[in-house]
Amino acid sequence: MFKIPMLGKMLGTPAPEAGGKARAEPPPAPSAAGAPRKGMPEQLAQNLKTQGDAMIQYGARLLVMREMLCAMAVALPPDARASAQRQFRQRIDQLLSLTDDHVLPAEFHTALLAEVNYYLGELKQR
Numbered sequence: 001m002f003k004i005p006m007l008g009k010m011l012g013t014p015a016p017e018a019g020g021k022a023r024a025e026p027p028p029a030p031s032a033a034g035a036p037r038k039g040m041p042e043q044l045a046q047n048l049k050t051q052g053d054a055m056i057q058y059g060a061r062l063l064v065m066r067e068m069l070c071a072m073a074v075a076l077p078p079d080a081r082a083s084a085q086r087q088f089r090q091r092i093d094q095l096l097s098l099t100d101d102h103v104l105p106a107e108f109h110t111a112l113l114a115e116v117n118y119y120l121g122e123l124k125q126r
Contacts, residue, residue: 066118073122085123092116 073081099109 069119070122073119081123085120088116088119088123 073084076084095112099112
């Protein structure tokens with residue numbers, strides 16, 4: 001299966017010598033959690049920063065759109081809000097039926113339903 005020296009390297013433990021005793025070399029120390037790995041390409045680090053910045057910008061845009069939609073809901077008369085609520089529910093049902101064909105993480109469904117409930121609450125409340 002595994003040769004003992006190879007298994008020792010994989011587990012970070014010293015391999016036994018031919019006489020049955022373990023070698024005296026200490027296992028490699030784990031790197032600090034926040035320390036960058038040696039040899040991490042600069043391009044990878046730059047890509048991670050760019051993606052992080054993009055997520056922050058995307059989140060800011062979503063917050064602005066959310067507040068705009070809530071402000072618009074306040075301005076609607078009650079009958080228009082009721083109509084918007086019905087149409088919104090229909091569109092969400094269509095969206096959920098599309099996602100049934102694809103395996104999406106639970107976090108997606110949790111976030112989606114939280115947003116749907118938020119907007120339905122805004123339409124009812126005003």
